[in-house]
Amino acid sequence: MTLRDHTDIVYNVVWSPDGQQLASVSADQTIIVWDAQTGQPQRVLRGHSSWVFGLGWTPDGRQLASGSQDQTVIIWDTATGQAAATLHGHTDRVKSVAWSPDGRQLASASLDQTIIIWDVTSGPISFILQGHTGRVFDVAWSPNGRQLASTSDDTSVIIWNTATMQPKRTLLGHTDSALAVAWSPDGRQLASASYDRTIIIWDAASGQPQKTLADDTGWILDVAWSPDGQQLASASDAQTVIIWDTATGQPITTLRGHKNIVTSVAWSPDGRQLASASEDQTIILWDAVTHQLKNTLHGHTDWIIRLTWSPDGKRLASAAADQTMIIWNAASGHPVATLQGHNDQINSLAWSPDGQLLASASDDRTIRLINTRYMQPSCQWVTRNLSAAEWDFYLPAGMPYHRTCPDRPVHPSLIEAARDLARAGQIDEAIAQLKHLLSVDPTLDLDPAVEAQQAYQEAVQYLLDQAGEEAQAGDVEAATTTLEQAVALDPTLSLDPQAEAQRLAQPTFENSLEAAVKAAQNNDTETAQAKFEEAIEFAAPLDSAESWHALCDAGTRHDLAEIVLDACDKAIELEPDNGLYYNSRGIARLQLGDQQGAQDDFAKFEAWLEAE
Structure with missing residues (x-):
C-alpha cells in the first residue's frame, strides 16, 4: 500500500497508540492522519507556516503534537482536526524548561524576566510568574511538585508555591548572577550556582544558606545532585568538573x-555515571565511582549547552548552539537521533517523567515538545541501517557513522563510499574510513588496506578501459581526457595521454578505410564514398601524415580523388619532405584535371627519388 497525498518531502510518520491510524508530516506544511486499514486520508491538519518535522501522539491517541520550522509546536485534537495549543508566549530567549513531576505542566524561564507555566494537556499558558528584576536563567521543580525554584541575573533564587503560583521565598546570598538551580532528591535542600564562583546549598524550608562551596578557579555554570543526595557536581569555565561532598561542603x-569551558553536568539516574558537556563540542561520560573517563561523545558542531538523562538512564539528550539536539545511546555512546527544528541555539532540555516527551527551549523564543517513543521501536520496523546518503543528509556534517540499529549490519553503501575515496586516489582516507566501519561493525569481512588498494587499481583500470572504448568510437579528445585522469590517479603510468589515445583510435580508422576500399572494389560507389568520408572523420583526430596519405592513396586508386584531395594536402602539410605524398597528390590532381598541379607534384616526387 502506498499513501500519496503530500505535495512535498515527507519527513516523519508515527503510528497512533492503537495502531488504527498513521500520521505523517511534510515540507508541504501539513499533517495527514491516515486510516491504516484503507490507506485513505482521514484528516489534513493545516496551521503551520513552514515545513513540519516533529510528530507525536498522546498515549490516549486523542491529541497529536507537531513541531515546525515556523518555530512553533501545535497540539491538535485528532477528533476535530483543530489546533489545541501552540507553545508560543515568551518575548525573549527561552533559557530553561522543566517538567512537573506528574508530567502535566511545563515551566519555562526566559530572558524576558518571566517564568511561564504551560498546561501541556491543553496547550495554553496557565500562569506567568513575575518576580525577578532581571533575566531568568534556570527553573526547577521540587521532587513533590509543590514548589518551583528559579535563578536570575538579579543574583536571587526564588522559590515559588505552585499551588498559588506566588513567590514563597527569595533567597539572597550570591553576589553575581545566579545561573543554575537544582533540588536535592529529597526536596529538603536547594543548590544554586553563580558567576560569583560559589555554590550555595540552601535549606528549602527556611530559605537559609547551609553551606557555601567556593571554586576559586572559575565561574560555576551548572550544578547537579547525585541521586543519593550525598554529592554535587559542578561545571566550571576552568574546563573542569568538581564533585563535592554535600555533608562537608568539601x-x-x-x-x-575537556579542552574548553564545561557548560553542563548531569548524573545518570542510577548514580553510576556522570555526564559533562563542553564548549569543546564533546560530552564526556565519567565513572562516578572511580572518577575515570569512560567515553567521549562526538557529534555536535558547536558548543554544547545542556545535558539531561532519560528517566530510565538508557538515553542522554544534549542541546547545542548548532541548533540541534542529539539523543545518545548511553551504553554505546552512539547517537540515536539528531533533532532539528529550532532556528537558534538551544539552551535547555527536559524529559517528561515517563521519558516519552523531550522539551527544548531556544533563543528563537520557542519551546518544542518532541515525542521520542518512535525512536526505540524504529529498529523493529526497519530492515537496515542508514545508507551513506541518508547519513550525510540527516546527520550533522562530520559526525562519524555508526549503526543506529546495532543488530543490523553496516549499510553496503558505506563500504562503497570508502571504495569511492580509493577510486579517487584518496587511499589513506579510504583505509581510515574502512577501519572506522570495522570498529563499528566487527563482523565485516574485509582488510581495509587490501580493499582500498583493490578499489584504487579497479578505478585506474576502469579509466583505461573507458579511454579504449572512447578511442575505438573515434572520440580521441574524450579518450585523451580520460587518460589524463588515469595518469593523475596513477602517476606511475608511463604514457602520453594524447599519443596513447591516438594509438588506440588507429585501428578504428584502419577498419573504416578497409571497408571503404572493399566497397570500391565491389563497385558499390555510394557505400565507398560514405565509408571514405567516415574514414576521413576518424583520421582527423589522429593528426597523422601516414593516415592522411593512406586515405589519399586508397582514394586515388579507386577514382575518388575529389573526396580524398584534402587528405592528400594534409599529409604533405604534416610531412612536406616525403616525396611519396607528392606522387599520390599528383595522381589525384591529374584525375581532377589539374594538369599543372599534377606536373608540379610529379616533379617534386622525381627530385625526391633522385635525392634518395
Whole structure:
C-alpha cells in the first residue's frame, strides 16, 4: 500500500497508540492522519507556516503534537482536526524548561524576566510568574511538585508555591548572577550556582544558606545532585568538573578531560555515571565511582549547552548552539537521533517523567515538545541501517557513522563510499574510513588496506578501459581526457595521454578505410564514398601524415580523388619532405584535371627519388 497525498518531502510518520491510524508530516506544511486499514486520508491538519518535522501522539491517541520550522509546536485534537495549543508566549530567549513531576505542566524561564507555566494537556499558558528584576536563567521543580525554584541575573533564587503560583521565598546570598538551580532528591535542600564562583546549598524550608562551596578557579555554570543526595557536581569555565561532598561542603575530586569551558553536568539516574558537556563540542561520560573517563561523545558542531538523562538512564539528550539536539545511546555512546527544528541555539532540555516527551527551549523564543517513543521501536520496523546518503543528509556534517540499529549490519553503501575515496586516489582516507566501519561493525569481512588498494587499481583500470572504448568510437579528445585522469590517479603510468589515445583510435580508422576500399572494389560507389568520408572523420583526430596519405592513396586508386584531395594536402602539410605524398597528390590532381598541379607534384616526387 502506498499513501500519496503530500505535495512535498515527507519527513516523519508515527503510528497512533492503537495502531488504527498513521500520521505523517511534510515540507508541504501539513499533517495527514491516515486510516491504516484503507490507506485513505482521514484528516489534513493545516496551521503551520513552514515545513513540519516533529510528530507525536498522546498515549490516549486523542491529541497529536507537531513541531515546525515556523518555530512553533501545535497540539491538535485528532477528533476535530483543530489546533489545541501552540507553545508560543515568551518575548525573549527561552533559557530553561522543566517538567512537573506528574508530567502535566511545563515551566519555562526566559530572558524576558518571566517564568511561564504551560498546561501541556491543553496547550495554553496557565500562569506567568513575575518576580525577578532581571533575566531568568534556570527553573526547577521540587521532587513533590509543590514548589518551583528559579535563578536570575538579579543574583536571587526564588522559590515559588505552585499551588498559588506566588513567590514563597527569595533567597539572597550570591553576589553575581545566579545561573543554575537544582533540588536535592529529597526536596529538603536547594543548590544554586553563580558567576560569583560559589555554590550555595540552601535549606528549602527556611530559605537559609547551609553551606557555601567556593571554586576559586572559575565561574560555576551548572550544578547537579547525585541521586543519593550525598554529592554535587559542578561545571566550571576552568574546563573542569568538581564533585563535592554535600555533608562537608568539601571537594572530593576534580575531573579533567575537556579542552574548553564545561557548560553542563548531569548524573545518570542510577548514580553510576556522570555526564559533562563542553564548549569543546564533546560530552564526556565519567565513572562516578572511580572518577575515570569512560567515553567521549562526538557529534555536535558547536558548543554544547545542556545535558539531561532519560528517566530510565538508557538515553542522554544534549542541546547545542548548532541548533540541534542529539539523543545518545548511553551504553554505546552512539547517537540515536539528531533533532532539528529550532532556528537558534538551544539552551535547555527536559524529559517528561515517563521519558516519552523531550522539551527544548531556544533563543528563537520557542519551546518544542518532541515525542521520542518512535525512536526505540524504529529498529523493529526497519530492515537496515542508514545508507551513506541518508547519513550525510540527516546527520550533522562530520559526525562519524555508526549503526543506529546495532543488530543490523553496516549499510553496503558505506563500504562503497570508502571504495569511492580509493577510486579517487584518496587511499589513506579510504583505509581510515574502512577501519572506522570495522570498529563499528566487527563482523565485516574485509582488510581495509587490501580493499582500498583493490578499489584504487579497479578505478585506474576502469579509466583505461573507458579511454579504449572512447578511442575505438573515434572520440580521441574524450579518450585523451580520460587518460589524463588515469595518469593523475596513477602517476606511475608511463604514457602520453594524447599519443596513447591516438594509438588506440588507429585501428578504428584502419577498419573504416578497409571497408571503404572493399566497397570500391565491389563497385558499390555510394557505400565507398560514405565509408571514405567516415574514414576521413576518424583520421582527423589522429593528426597523422601516414593516415592522411593512406586515405589519399586508397582514394586515388579507386577514382575518388575529389573526396580524398584534402587528405592528400594534409599529409604533405604534416610531412612536406616525403616525396611519396607528392606522387599520390599528383595522381589525384591529374584525375581532377589539374594538369599543372599534377606536373608540379610529379616533379617534386622525381627530385625526391633522385635525392634518395
